Amino acid sequence: MPVTVPVAVLSTTDPVLRDTAAFNVLVAGPGTAVLRQDLDRASRTLRRTISDITGVVDDVVVPLEHACWGCAIREDSLPTLGRMAGSGRWERILFALPVAADCMPITAALAHPVVAGEHGLRLASAASVVELPTLRRDLFDDDPLAVRDLALSDDDGRCFGEAVAGQLRHAGLVLTVGADEVGHALVEHVRGATTTRLDLYEAGLEHLFPTVRTRPRITARPDLQGLSDQVWTLELVSTRPLHPERLLAGIEGMALPDVIGRGRFHLASRPHTLCEWDGVGGQLSIAAAGRWPGGGRSTRLVFTGVGDPEVRAALLQAFSACVCTDHEMSTGAVRPWIDDDGFDPWLGTRHQAA
Template identity: 40%
Template sequence: MSANDAAHGGPDAHGPLRPVPDTGSLPVSLISSIDPVLRDVLVTSLLLERPGMLALRYDVDAEHGALRRVLGDAERVIDDSLVELDHPCVSCAMREDAIPLLARLAGESRWNGLLLAPPISADPEVVVRTILPGRQGWHLGASAAVVDTRTAVHDLLEDDTLAERGLQWADGDERAVGEALAAQIEYADLLVLDGADGAARELIEHLRAPEQQVAASMHTLHPKTLLLGRHSRARAEARRDPRRVAPYGGPTAHGTWTLDLSSDRPFHPDRLLEHIEELGAGRLRGRGRFWVPDRPGTICQWDGAGGQVSIGAIADAGRDLPTTRLVVTGVGPADAERVRRAFGRILLTPEEWADGLAPWLGIEDRLAPWLGEREAAA
């Protein structure tokens, strides 16, 4: 186990996203946020900077059980309609509405770009997976997440839920605000920061990958930065893949820390349940993978933010035994030592590990409610 707090470049240290050749298709850039005001301010600002560009915005209209679709440019609202939800799947409704609409707009050949703003708190990975297979005449430019640094530390680390704030993406959305915001930050090609809070900017530096670009202000972002960029779905999904988790580190002037906790040993199922709050509760963002000895062929995910922790079986391990690695970021010094101790307590001890996996054959599957039923005994 080791702590990684090495700094990398600050928000103003990054050049523009690498441009790509003009393919003749319409560039579409995704704008994600948990703040409707900031999202709309950014979109409006970009429209004013580049005549001939469109914005397509979707919002959940809970009162009418519909999606509100607003299409416009810098001068006018072209369309403001309600898209009926025949089922509770918002992403399905977006697919049914956005895919043909984007194809039609791309075919008109009079627009030089489009900003697509999905509903507030939407997971951009889900949105891209939903619409990308149906693309016709358009391609994804760089994706952006706009973040309010005045509230980002609270949003990412406290236990507010989307439901408490009225920000649910859909009925039954039980995510914490921190989970939704972390997903947007980790997926985006470009982070657009508003506000000058140093602690928030430091925290974001720990959470973002070095390849992700940072705009220090909404007012310094030019539309070409988004439209001439090219979104790589594979690269964005790799940043969020718990099997490939890595610590990024960052500055520590405001007390932000990142722990890189790793071991070849698995978690003890009983001790995981006993110490899970010590490892995951509190003002933390934690991601990674683990395994348990009664499921040696399964890689499990650890995903924690906003005081919530989600675990689940995500992949087969293949021929080799899995490994355990969690990357945890926080802001309280006492939390770092608590997390480190809990990680060590949950792992199989060297003596238990020396006994091999035979003692775990056929034992009760204590984690089945979270990991699902195992297919066969280890």
């Protein structure tokens, strides 16, 4: 079997946290390299820095055909990681992503046996770093990334909280800094059930680069209800489709301050389209995620918020009002809409989505 070099992927929304985590990895043991990348949309360039325990090994600015995260991965990230692996100089690589970058595109590539194998790489872990005392503010921040000059492309319409939430959801290892009851509870509510949370300064190479012999045991996630009486999660599920007119009319009642929501939904006017919901505060992204796979269609939306418990009741009421009724289901009133259902701006025209 060919020898491959393990790569741990690190995502953050704070350059200081990124550099702190990278430094901790470098001093944890010999044989580690750090690849750090930063995108500049204005100049359409990428700055690539490679360092190890001896200092900076490489620091160059690379022009990109398009200043976007996908192009950066294709044009520079994978080739550079491959050259680093092929050099024989390092045993492991930490890839510190551009600030606010989603780890999914690069982790998908590194987890693909053919793509990763061509470059002599394998995915070791995907980690995210968050600061607990500021997490409540950061997670529900609906300011566009472009306002903070953190957008990774001209069409990167994400808000800051969306970037934070995405990194928490996609990380297998969540590293936290500081102490805060609400921040700690939010991490536990948002991160995956089978993932691991550690204090940044307790994490070692065995956590970022686990092997069969050193793989840490996954501890059960604590009881969410006992973490904080201020943080809550509400799961809304229905096997019935949602009525497009009522959903459009009530959508503002489901995009609320201090609430994030994510999931899938089944729209009565688009029976074949799997619809995706991703909201932070007053910012809501709705998109088509392909066609429904075989089996039943259903809606599952998960909301996490802080504070007023009446918000949960309001969300449940707004959602229930959108679900098609027994009468609509039994009389065949649920059918493809002849007229515009109002969701073309998000989901495309219905003849294209069908």
